[in-house]
Amino acid sequence: MWQELWNDRVEVAAIILFGIGLTTLLLNRNLIRKIIGFSFMDSAIFLFLAAEGYIAGGTAPIRTFSSDGTMVNPIPAGLVLTGIVVSVSVTALMLALTVRLYQRYHTLDFDEICRLEREKRQDPPGKEGF
Amino acid sequence: MDILVTILLLVLLLNAVMVVCIRNLFSCVLIFMAQSLVMVLLWILLQAPDLAITEAAVGAGVSSLLFFLALRRIHALDAEKGAPANKKGGLRHG
Amino acid sequence: MADLRRLFSLNSNDSSLDEALKRDLEEDQHPEDSPLSAREVSMHASAIRREEASMQRREEKAWVLSRRAYQVLSVLTALIIISVLLLNILDLPLFGEADNPTNNEVSARYLEYGLEEGGAVNLVADVILDYRAFDTLGESNVLFAAACTVILLLRRFSDAEQVHGMPEPLLLEEAPSDPLLMAAARLLVPVLLLFGCCIILNGHLGPGGGFAGGAVLGSGLILYLNAFGDQRASRVLTFRSFRILSASALMFYALSKAFSFFCGANGIPLDLPLGTPGSILSAGLILPLNMAVGLVVCCTVYAFFTLFRKGEI
Numbered sequence: 326m327w328q329e330l331w332n333d334r335v336e337v338a339a340i341i342l343f344g345i346g347l348t349t350l351l352l353n354r355n356l357i358r359k360i361i362g363f364s365f366m367d368s369a370i371f372l373f374l375a376a377e378g379y380i381a382g383g384t385a386p387i388r389t390f391s392s393d394g395t396m397v398n399p400i401p402a403g404l405v406l407t408g409i410v411v412s413v414s415v416t417a418l419m420l421a422l423t424v425r426l427y428q429r430y431h432t433l434d435f436d437e438i439c440r441l442e443r444e445k446r447q448d449p450p451g452k453e454g455f
Numbered sequence: 456m457d458i459l460v461t462i463l464l465l466v467l468l469l470n471a472v473m474v475v476c477i478r479n480l481f482s483c484v485l486i487f488m489a490q491s492l493v494m495v496l497l498w499i500l501l502q503a504p505d506l507a508i509t510e511a512a513v514g515a516g517v518s519s520l521l522f523f524l525a526l527r528r529i530h531a532l533d534a535e536k537g538a539p540a541n542k543k544g545g546l547r548h549g
Numbered sequence: 550m551a552d553l554r555r556l557f558s559l560n561s562n563d564s565s566l567d568e569a570l571k572r573d574l575e576e577d578q579h580p581e582d583s584p585l586s587a588r589e590v591s592m593h594a595s596a597i598r599r600e601e602a603s604m605q606r607r608e609e610k611a612w613v614l615s616r617r618a619y620q621v622l623s624v625l626t627a628l629i630i631i632s633v634l635l636l637n638i639l640d641l642p643l644f645g646e647a648d649n650p651t652n653n654e655v656s657a658r659y660l661e662y663g664l665e666e667g668g669a670v671n672l673v674a675d676v677i678l679d680y681r682a683f684d685t686l687g688e689s690n691v692l693f694a695a696a697c698t699v700i701l702l703l704r705r706f707s708d709a710e711q712v713h714g715m716p717e718p719l720l721l722e723e724a725p726s727d728p729l730l731m732a733a734a735r736l737l738v739p740v741l742l743l744f745g746c747c748i749i750l751n752g753h754l755g756p757g758g759g760f761a762g763g764a765v766l767g768s769g770l771i772l773y774l775n776a777f778g779d780q781r782a783s784r785v786l787t788f789r790s791f792r793i794l795s796a797s798a799l800m801f802y803a804l805s806k807a808f809s810f811f812c813g814a815n816g817i818p819l820d821l822p823l824g825t826p827g828s829i830l831s832a833g834l835i836l837p838l839n840m841a842v843g844l845v846v847c848c849t850v851y852a853f854f855t856l857f858r859k860g861e862i
Contacts, residue, residue, distance in 0.1 A: 333644045338464040344631035345471040351623035381645030386672040397502045398656045403676040407688045414695035420525040421702040504756035505673045512764035524857035
C-alpha cells in the first residue's frame with residue numbers, strides 16, 4: 326500500500342493540499358484567508374487532473390518535426406485550462422464581495438460579521454441607519 | 456526529475472501550511488503568489504506547457520494583483536473610518 | 550419589555566433611570582390602577598438587570614460551545630474526506646502508465662488526427678478550440694459574467710445613495726506620478742503589448758493561446774494606467790469600448806461555432822481552409838477564436854484592476 330501511495334505521490338499531494346485548503350476555508354475566521362484556502366483547493370484539483378493525463382516518458386502534445394515518441398494526453402490539459410480561468414474569475418468575485426463586506430461592517434472577521442448581522446435583525450429596523 | 460517533483464510537492468504542502476500559521480495578511484498573499492509559481496514548475500514537469508504559461512500569466516499575475524488591490528482598498532477603508540463622514544458622498548476622497 | 554431592556558443596556562447606572570422607568574410604567578397602566586411606589590420600581594429594575602446579565606452569560610457560553618463544536622466537526626469532516634480520497638487513490642491506476650483508462654481511443658484520435666482535422670500544431674489548442682470549442686465558450690462566458698458582477702459590486706454611481714440607499718464604493722486617492730515608474734513603463738509597455746499579441750497569434754503553433762496572451766495584454770494596459778494616470782488611460786479604453794469589445798468578441802465566438810448545432814457534432818460538412826500547418830495563417834477558425842478569447846480576457850483583466858482601484862473603468 327505504501328509503495329502504491331509513493332508511486333502516486335503527485336495525486337496524494339494533491340489530495341492533501343485539497344484537505345489543507347478545505348480546513349483553511351472552514352476554520353479560519355479571516356475572510357482573505359478563506360479565499361486563499363479556496364484557491365488552494367482549486368489548484369489541488371487541477372494538479373490531480375493534470376497528473377491523470379501524464380504518461381511516463383511522454384512529451385508535450387505539440388507536433389514538431391521530431392515527434393515520434395508518445396505524447397501526453399491532451400484532454401486533461403484542456404480541462405485544466407478552463408478551470409484556471411474560472412478559478413481566477415471566482416477569486417475576483419469573492420474579493421469584490423469582501424471589499425463591500427468590509428465597507429459595511431468594518432471587519433474581516435466572519436464570526437463578527439454574523440454577530441453584527443444577527444444583532445441588526447434583533448433590534449427593531451430603523452434603529453441603525455445603514 | 457523525480458526528485459525535483461518530490462521537492463516541489465513538499466514545497467507546495469509547506470506553503471499551504473504556512474498560510475494557516477502566519478499572522479500577517481500581506482505575507483499570506485505573497486505565499487499565495489509563490490504557490491502559483493511552484494505550480495508553474497509542476498506543470499512544466501508534467502509536460503503541459505500551455506498550462507504553465509497560462510498559470511504564470513493568470514495565477515501569479517492577475518490573481519495575486521487582485522489580492523494586493525483588495526488589501527490596499529481595505530486599508531484605505533480602514534483609514535477613512537476615523538474621518539468624519541458628512542451626509543452626501545461621505546466616503547469620497549476627491 | 551423590549552423598550553425597557555434597551556433602556557437598561559444603554560445606561561445602566563443612571564439615577565434618572567428609575568424616573569424614566571416610572572414614567573414608562575405609568576404610561577402602560579390603566580387609569581384606575583394606583584401608581585407604583587419608588588421602592589417597587591427599583592426592585593423591578595434590579596430584577597431586570599440580573600435577568601439580562603444571566604441571559605448574556607448563557608448566550609456567551611452557548612456561543613463558545615457551538616464554536617468549539619464547529620471547529621471539531623470541521624476538522625473531523627476534513628480528515629474523513631482526505632482519508633476517503635486517499636483510500637480511493639489505491640484503486641486508481643498507477644501514475645504515468647501508458648495503458649491507463651484515461652488514455653483511451655478519444656485521446657488517441659485527437660493525437661493522431663488533430664493536425665489533419667484541426668490544422669493546429671499545438672494539439673491542446675486543437676482540443677480546446679476545435680474539438681471542445683463549446684467548453685471554451687462557456688469559460689469565456691464565465692469570465693464575462695464575473696466582470697459584469699464585479700462591475701455591479703464595485704462601480705461608483707453618482708446617485709447611489711439616493712437610489713439604492715447604500716453609500717458609494719470608495720474612491721482611492723491617485724498616487725502622484727512617479728518618474729521612475731514612467732521611465733520604466735515607456736520601455737516595458739510596448740514590449741508587454743507586443744509579447745501579448747505574439748502569444749495570442751502563436752497560440753496554435755506553440756504553447757500559449759488566448760488566455761495567457763490576453764492576461765499579458767491586460768497587464769500591459771494596467772502598467773500604462775499605473776504609470777501615466779487615469780486621464781491618459783481612459784483615452785485608451787473607456788467603459789463604452791470595453792462593453793463593445795467584450796460583447797462583440799463573445800458574440801463572434803458564439804456565432805462562429807454555432808453551426809455545430811445545425812451541421813452535427815463534428816462540424817464535418819464545413820470545409821474550412823486549413824492552410825499549411827506551421828504557418829501563422831492556418832488552422833481554420835482557431836486563430837480568430839484565439840484573438841476573440843484574448844480580447845475578452847484582456848478587457849476583463851483591465852476591468853478588474855480599474856474597478857478595484859477606482860471604481861470605474
